[in-house]
Amino acid sequence: MTRPSQELLRSISDEHVLRSLMSARRLTRAELAVETGLSKPTVSESVRRLVSSGLVADTGERTPGGRGKGRVGSFYGLAEDVGVGLVITIAPDGVTALVVDAYGDEVSRTHRAISGPGDVASVLPSVAEETVAGHHVRLCTVSAADPVDRRTGRLVHLPDSPFLVGDLDPVAVLSPWVRGPVVVDNDVNWAAQAEHAFLGVADFAYLYLAEGLGCAVVSDGEVRRGHSGLAGEISHLITTGPSGAVPFIEVFGELGLRQSGTTAIDVSRLLRADSGVLARAVGGVVMGLVTLADPEVVVVGGSWGPALLDAIRAECSSLPRQVSVVAASVAEPSLVGARAAALDRLRAALVEASR
Structure with missing residues (x-):
């Protein structure tokens, strides 16, 4: 039987550490060993690699120590500039954008009303720019209230169907603010994903x-x-x-x-x-x-x-x-579905970046 390579083992260890920090926000190396089931030396090496790669940082916080309380421990968390995900919903009532971090927190949100489909092309860039200001955006999910061509991400106008959002190429419009993929789907598909998690x-x-x-x-x-x-x-x-x-x-x-x-x-x-x-x-x-x-x-x-x-x-x-x-049971289902997908993709992107 072929034994796993050291590189693969290191990759698995780093993923366990990263995902534990995404969930718990801050942990000492001793706590990480308990959370991941890895040995303390393995955790220490993993933390060292992740700090070196810029994905993890010492928070500056310390555990109580000394006088019989054991050694002082350092708390680690995700680095501040590790990156965020952008979520956009485009609907007849307006454009909403929000930024989510790898902990699942909403960092910022912007909404702008539109008077009709013709407003979207001009409103979307300004909403994106305002919402992502100062952030490293790794990826974006977009929900649009129109059919979407899965190959290009462009909105599609079908015969006799209302064009609620208008002619738009969200991938091209949003690429200046997003360093990674822009994933576009229609609002009903995102809503179904949110409902699936609930049902x-x-x-x-x-x-x-x-x-x-x-x-x-x-x-x-x-x-x-x-x-x-x-x-x-x-x-x-x-x-x-x-x-x-x-x-x-x-x-x-x-x-x-x-x-x-x-x-x-x-x-x-x-x-x-x-x-x-x-x-x-x-x-x-x-x-x-x-x-x-x-x-x-x-x-x-x-x-x-x-x-x-x-x-x-x-x-x-x-x-x-x-x-x-x-x-349906989920409020704002399209936004919830697109947001959940952005969070999953962001966390996966950070794991990939550690390899």
Whole structure:
């Protein structure tokens, strides 16, 4: 049997030390030995390497010592300039940016309202610059309220679907402030990831019903994005409308529930409309999801979906294949999902930097 190389063993030791410090924030070498299960000499060598690489620093704090209390111990933590992650959400109500450090703390946050999709291209750079000022940004996650091409990160305008954010290339716009990757996904996929952490269910569909329509399919714990990243774009899924079988997006046109000059849904007007007709249309969408994806649960989120939950459940109760339909539970789900991903990627990047 081949024995692991010394380089591999050192790498594993350094990762254990780094992850312990990310969790506990500050530890002495003796405490690190207890936390990691490594020997004190191994921990001391690991700390020495990590300090030398600039990832770990002596905090300047000391344990009580002397007069029978043992040797004075130094506390170590992550170096101040080790790097942060940037999180951006782009939605019809504005652009939000926040910086998260490797401990999981929110370091700064900026929000700027927009009056329409045309504002995003000018607002996004200024929001990013203000939020990351003085920070070494290792990576960025971006949530956008429009379909996203998974190969390029550009936003995609599908026929007859509202363009809530507008034509944008977030990777190109944000690259001046980010030294590493910029990961762009649509808001529903990020929301589904946040809900997955809460639900603990491996197979579910997240149905997002707001100004725009969206869906994320989670299978075996992973969001399925499809060939180009457009899986779950349900606007053209055929369902039952007032006139019969129509694409889902057309139901709102037939009911007069669109915002003027766009296919975006007028939520305030919708909430005063006939919930039975809307629930029937949503029920047809749920039937399609159950037929093709076989989810254990269908989660209903967005600005109007949960308000119609009882009517949607009643409609779904007559479907040939039954599924549990529940309301989304996570507040600000797209932001929560993108933030969690940024934190995981940041911690992984620091571990990689130690090798």
